[in-house]
Amino acid sequence: MRQNFVAGNWKMNLTLPEAQALTSEIVQMLHDELLGADSPQVVICPPFPLLPAVGHLLGGGPTPALGAQNCHQKESGAYTGEVSAKLLQSIGCQYVILGHSERRQYFHEDDALLSQKLKAALTAGLKPIFCVGESLDTREAEETFDFIAKQLKDGLFHLSNEEFDQVVIAYEPIWAIGTGKTATSQQAQEVHAFIREQVAQAYDAQAAQNTTILYGGSCNAQNAREIFSQPDVDGGLIGGAALKSRDFVTIVKSF
Template sequence: MSRTMVAGNWKMNTTPSQGASLIREVMEKVGTPATRVVFGVPAIQLMQAQELVAGHTNYALAAQNMHQEANGAYTGEISAEMLTEVGIEYVILGHSERRDYAGEDDDLINVKIQRALEAGLQPIYCCGEKLDIREAGNQELVVGKQVEQALYSLDPDQISKVIIAYEPVWAIGTGVTASKEQAQEMHASIRRMIANQFGTDVAQNMTILYGGSVKPNNAKELFDQPDVDGGLVGGASLDADSFAAIILAAGS
């Protein structure tokens, strides 16, 4: 089974009508993609977007967040079970913006991952270092700790359903992209960690995405690296031409 995937994280952008138009336009430009394509749309658009992608090969949806409890008095929150009942397949967890703005840490993210898996969702787990960590040369240590805290409690069957997205925080929304060598180095490091904990077969089958200012002009050189299986794309996923070009780069 191919490891490749391109996921778009729209964040808090697009109205429902704009989102529907964007999905239709991307699908028209790409046709049936050679890689898995995931739209990470705002929660209010999930049910509408699911109707648009249903029945189309290699297209799916991701929620941008979910609560760690199955139900309860949590005003404004959405549960994993609510997502799966309407056909959502993926959920983005651990994004640096959730860590920074909502105070989420890897212990909480681990609980969310467990809940997502129990409900039948596939987590897209985000990890990555800030600029001062990179400048100090401690990126493998810090990312390794994130991976350990969030994922090592899982069993081999559970971890096989997790997608990891390495997103250097210093490259998210800044226009600065990790070089292809930097991306490959960290992706290979993450894959080694998974192999050491869960075995070589699990590691070789795991999808590890790169996120951080992925654009049409750098996507192919990033995706051509042996351990980079695609991208978690932010701003460029909001433009149909750009996102379609990135998808095509992953499938080439």
């Protein structure tokens, strides 16, 4: 069965001392306030240089787990400035975010490339958090469902059933990222339900039922409980609020 899940994407923020302080605060709060077998899966995704230090403070357990924000599609080679999935796994990463809208927009990553990155991540033993989502223009043109269906088909649905079982999907409406705008809980539910239907068609009903689908898009401590209460929303991929320990833990506790 799918699990409640909260991932914090720190993006390109924090120095080493700041990251150590934030991680220590989050770990202590989770320990004090969320002991129990039914606690959500928590993942922290810092920038590449901070991964070893944050991973050390997380302790290497199943939760809070360490995740990366991206990986290269090749295992190794002459790719200056890039980081492979194998390297990430070797330093303790368990998850990796792929297809974030900022990677698609600023670095021109398309679904063909992301399908290669997915394979590389899975081969290395990482669990991908695969992002899909539409722009404001796409939503206003009433093309949201067609757009997301294509992202899923071209980027994700080439995986085998066994590979797909390792994937978490994140719906992130681009118009709600870093803008302060948030999809209503009904809008989030509508798209999450659609994604689950697409999974059922591509694989089967069991796979759809078991797939964890996160909402990402200005989710914060004030609105998380309402968004997470929707039947097809299993948690969040959190940006700005993940940089504040109390806000992040409040979001984790929203279930």
